[in-house]
Amino acid sequence: xxxFELDSLADLWLRxxxxxxxxxxxxxxxxxxxxxxxxxxVRIWSVGIRDGQLRxxxxxxxxxxxxLTTCASLWLSAGLVSFGxxxxxxxxxxxxxxxxxxxIYYYGLHRALHSEGLYRFHAHHHESHVTTSWTGxxxxxxxxxxxxxxxxIPPALMSLVAEVSVTGCLIYFFANTFVNxxxxxxxxxxxxxARALTWFNHPWVYHxxxxxxxxxxxxxxxxFMDRLxxxxxxxxxxxxxxxxxxxxxxRLNERGTDHSA
Numbered sequence: 001x002x003x004f005e006l007d008s009l010a011d012l013w014l015r016x017x018x019x020x021x022x023x024x025x026x027x028x029x030x031x032x033x034x035x036x037x038x039x040x041x042v043r044i045w046s047v048g049i050r051d052g053q054l055r056x057x058x059x060x061x062x063x064x065x066x067x068l069t070t071c072a073s074l075w076l077s078a079g080l081v082s083f084g085x086x087x088x089x090x091x092x093x094x095x096x097x098x099x100x101x102x103x104i105y106y107y108g109l110h111r112a113l114h115s116e117g118l119y120r121f122h123a124h125h126h127e128s129h130v131t132t133s134w135t136g137x138x139x140x141x142x143x144x145x146x147x148x149x150x151x152x153i154p155p156a157l158m159s160l161v162a163e164v165s166v167t168g169c170l171i172y173f174f175a176n177t178f179v180n181x182x183x184x185x186x187x188x189x190x191x192x193x194a195r196a197l198t199w200f201n202h203p204w205v206y207h208x209x210x211x212x213x214x215x216x217x218x219x220x221x222x223x224f225m226d227r228l229x230x231x232x233x234x235x236x237x238x239x240x241x242x243x244x245x246x247x248x249x250x251r252l253n254e255r256g257t258d259h260s261a
Contacts, residue, residue: 009077016076017069019170023177024065024137030178031133031185042188043248044208045130056127057134064137064144068151075152082159083166094158094168095175101154102176107225109146110218121146128184129252131211136180151176179221183207193240199224205240209233212252 075081085094113122124140139147151173155164182189183204190203198206200222210217216231226232235256239249 009073012077013069013073016073017065019173020069020072021065023174024061024181027178027181028061028133031182034182034189035133035185035187038187038189041246042244044186044188044205044243045212045252046248046250047130047252049128049130049132053128054132054134057132057138060124060138060140061134063141064139064147067141067144068148071145071148072152075156080152080156080159081164083164083169085163085165085168087165090163091165091168091171093162094155094165095172097158098154098169098172099175101157102150103220103222103225105150105154106147106220107218107229109150110220111229111231113143113146114215114218126211126214129211130186131184131208133181133185135184135211183221188240188243191244193237195237199227203236203240205243206236209236209239212254 085091110122112118121140121142125135125138125143128135128138155169158164184207185204186208188204190201192198192201193203202219202221202223206217206219206223213233216233217226217236218231219226223232238256239254243249
């Protein structure tokens with residue numbers, strides 16, 4: 001590789017780093033601000049985080065940002081994606097394809113990581129029982145690479161049949177980062193838990209219960225994969241209704257009266 005190519009790759013890395021770090025820091029900051037301003041009213045857990053948790057999460061968070069930046073830079077420099085589609089319709093299509101692909105992919109990855117043979121690669125993330133806005137990117141190396149594959153492979157596959165919108169990709173990346181980081185904050189921002197309205201989204205408590213119970217609720221930002229495969233807890237809506245009325249859960253093994261094993 002020539003010095004010119006190395007300089008170009010370094011410049012690309014810095015540009016990608018600005019996007020990745022910017023999206024991550026902004027999302028984490030918003031999550032922290034929400035916790036501080038709304039925590040007294042819509043806190044999910046009244047349980048404190050463990051000693052050393054924030055230090056553990058921040059360290060892993062920084063490593064993930066650097067890892068994603070490096071992988072994305074190499075991916076872009078390899079020209080694996082055919083960018084070029086312009087216009088709102090193409091951006092919306094790109095966003096919809098990437099969102100759906102990640103939801104399906106992540107469910108499979110996440111459920112596999114909870115298997116006996118692979119859980120050691122996911123245990124790092126589950127050291128956080130009560131989550132924070134740093135938790136979403138607190139991943140071990142193997143899981144981090146798996147997450148990054150879910151971000152980078154779908155656009156490459158899409159480009160085999162259609163041009164990919166740069167705008168749609170960027171909007172999706174920011175949305176994915178925001179949902180991941182703000183979605184791990186210890187607050188409930190969604191007032192909606194009706195079953196008919198949560199097929200393609202879910203309240204914050206939905207994933208919070210996964211960190212406390214470890215099983216079920218493997219989906220990323222939706223519920224449709226959990227519902228299709230029968231991995232949805234039956235009491236989360238009841239617990240959600242208590243939380244949005246200002247009654248946080250006081251125990252990690254909290255169960256609603258609608259709960260069945």
